[in-house]
Amino acid sequence: MMVRVYVTLKPGVLDPQGMTIQKALATLGYAEAEEVRQGKYFEIRWSGEPGDEARRRVEAIAAGVLSNPVIEGYRIEWPAAERGA
Amino acid sequence: MKAAVVVFPGSNCDHDTQHVLERVAGAEVRMVWHTERDLADPDLVVLPGGFSYGDYLRTGALARFSPVMESIRSFAARGGLVLGICNGFQILQEAGLLPGAMLRNRGLRFICRHVHLRVERADTPFTSEYRAGQVLSLPIAHNEGNFYAAAEELEDLERNRQVILRYSNAAGEATDEANPNGSLRNIAGVTNRAGNVLGMMPHPERASEALLGSEDGFGLFASLVATLARRVEATR
Numbered sequence: 001m002m003v004r005v006y007v008t009l010k011p012g013v014l015d016p017q018g019m020t021i022q023k024a025l026a027t028l029g030y031a032e033a034e035e036v037r038q039g040k041y042f043e044i045r046w047s048g049e050p051g052d053e054a055r056r057r058v059e060a061i062a063a064g065v066l067s068n069p070v071i072e073g074y075r076i077e078w079p080a081a082e083r084g085a
Numbered sequence: 086m087k088a089a090v091v092v093f094p095g096s097n098c099d100h101d102t103q104h105v106l107e108r109v110a111g112a113e114v115r116m117v118w119h120t121e122r123d124l125a126d127p128d129l130v131v132l133p134g135g136f137s138y139g140d141y142l143r144t145g146a147l148a149r150f151s152p153v154m155e156s157i158r159s160f161a162a163r164g165g166l167v168l169g170i171c172n173g174f175q176i177l178q179e180a181g182l183l184p185g186a187m188l189r190n191r192g193l194r195f196i197c198r199h200v201h202l203r204v205e206r207a208d209t210p211f212t213s214e215y216r217a218g219q220v221l222s223l224p225i226a227h228n229e230g231n232f233y234a235a236a237e238e239l240e241d242l243e244r245n246r247q248v249i250l251r252y253s254n255a256a257g258e259a260t261d262e263a264n265p266n267g268s269l270r271n272i273a274g275v276t277n278r279a280g281n282v283l284g285m286m287p288h289p290e291r292a293s294e295a296l297l298g299s300e301d302g303f304g305l306f307a308s309l310v311a312t313l314a315r316r317v318e319a320t321r
Contacts, residue, residue: 013233014267016191065150068143068179070186071233 003046003058004077007067008039042066050081086112086313089127091157091173093119093148098134098170098290105290106131110306119151128313129166130157132173134226134288144187144229145175154180166210166309167282171227174274174284183277183284184242185234190227191267197226199299200265202273202287203253205246209276210312211283212249214304220257221250221301223287225265225273230286232268232275239269250274250285 009015015037022036044061048054055078062074088106092099099116106112115125124130137148148154154176161167161182169177177183190196199222204215215221234242242248250273254263259271266286274285289302 014188014191014231016189016193016231016267020193065146066142068146068186070178070235071188 001046001050001079001081003044003079005042005044005058005062005066006039006075006077007042007062007072008074009037009071010073013071040066050079086110086129086310087125087127088112088114088129088131089117089124090114090131090133091117091119091153092133093135093137093151093176095137095139095148096133096135096172098172098288101288102131102133102170102290105293105303105306109293109303110310112306112310117153119148119153122152122156124153124156124160127160127165129168129309130160132157132167132169132176133290134171134173137172137176140172140229143179144172145177145179148172148176149180158182161277161282164279164281166312168211168305168309169282169284170288170290171225171230171286174286175229177282177284182282184238184247184275185232185272187227187229188231188233188267189229190231190265195226195228196230196265197224198265199224199292200273200287201253201255201257201263202250203257203259205248205251209249209280209283210309211276211305212308213311214308218257220253220255221287221304222292222299223289223302224291224299225287227266227286230266230268230273232266232270232272232286234269242272242275243270245278247276247278247280248272248274249276249283250287 025033251271289305292299292302
């Protein structure tokens with residue numbers, strides 16, 4: 001199954017890249033894009049069985065490796081069958 | 086002084102650091118590959134600058150899982166002196182041995198030039214040969230040196246006097262114009278709470294010989310040598 005992890009800067013943490021992208025968009029005529037925050041996106045092909053253990057292990061990866069808790073938060077997206085479990 | 090210089094895949098200031106420690110500061114240096122676990126009882130561990138693991142994921146993020154890091158963690162917990170320069174600083178932050186995290190420079194450019202820095206404290210093992218308030222000229226070379234910590238942690242750092250170096254102008258004023266990368270409170274160097282682990286973005290090893298244009302960085306290595314000599318003296 002494919003597990004997707006989104007890592008984003010916490011609110012209030014300066015995002016120089018996002019600000020630069022927003023300014024570029026404004027220059028290109030997309031004035032409605034009033035703020036841009038850049039993040040990271042990971043696709044993990046997971047070979048283990050779905051379930052609590054998989055959730056625990058992916059959580060450990062997202063919290064302990066893919067994100068830095070000082071500046072970033074994360075969101076894990078599970079395949080449809082796993083959602084709401 | 087016995088120093089261990091840790092070499093990660095992608096370290097590139099390791100030999101400069103070794104050179105200054107050995108040839109200028111007169112230390113005995115052992116280079117420690119990142120997969121080693123035995124630091125061989127040094128007085129000082131240095132994590133040099135570079136691009137460990139290609140800076141993939143985040144600067145220092147993957148290096149902190151190297152086997153040697155567990156030994157460095159125990160060494161630091163026992164009060165051992167640890168110095169992280171540039172990427173070494175970033176690795177120590179990722180490992181949780183130093184506070185804060187580095188964001189991209191606010192100007193989004195890699196900055197490689199000399200900057201002025203104000204020494205905030207001269208009563209640390211790393212800065213005893215400087216004067217408090219002294220202004221140094223040292224080179225920086227980084228893309229992610231924009232120091233960030235949450236507001237409460239920043240207050241803690243100030244209250245515990247953990248900020249050792251601040252970006253300043255030549256007069257020693259920590260102004261916004263003198264801040265090259267957007268670091269909060271112009272922070273360029275901080276210690277851990279106990280004061281035995283220092284991280285700094287500037288490169289003292291690149292400014293320790295007159296031939297290279299500045300000797301301002303040598304005070305840091307001289308301070309460590311002097312501190313350790315004093316400790317040996319005290320145990321006699």
